[in-house]
Amino acid sequence: MNKSELIDAIAGKAEISKADATKALDAFLDTIVETVAAGDAVNLIGFGAFKTSERAARQGKNPKTGEKLEIPAATVPKFAVGAGFKAAVAKK
Incomplete structure (x- = not known):
């Protein structure tokens, strides 16, 4: 599964638009990267x-x-x- 397929799956399961699913996934990934990069x-x-x-x-x-x-x-x-x-x- 690639990122666009994951976005489609999230949008379907959460019953939200693909744009909202993309924003949510990007925010999730950015938050993990920033937190781990900070040492937490x-x-x-x-x-x-x-x-x-x-x-x-x-x-x-x-x-x-x-x-x-x-x-x-x-x-x-x-x-x-x-x-x-x-x-x-x-x-x-």
């Missing part, structure tokens, strides 16, 4: 949690030349699946 977590009980994770510095290798290189430490976004979501997928 977004917990949606039963669905999952969006949070940050620290990735340590490490050594890598250029696959083309074999040359070793340093990969710096980074803060990355992470999603942890909630129990309700996991159970719904497992029922398939």
Whole structure:
């Protein structure tokens, strides 16, 4: 499912226009990105949690030349699946 298909599904289930569904989805995604970028977590009980994770510095290798290189430490976004979501997928 791509974004436009998701918007169609939201509009149908919520019985709202596609324009309103687009605004709602964009606001939802923007809010999650802004919150996680600020270092806070977004917990949606039963669905999952969006949070940050620290990735340590490490050594890598250029696959083309074999040359070793340093990969710096980074803060990355992470999603942890909630129990309700996991159970719904497992029922398939």
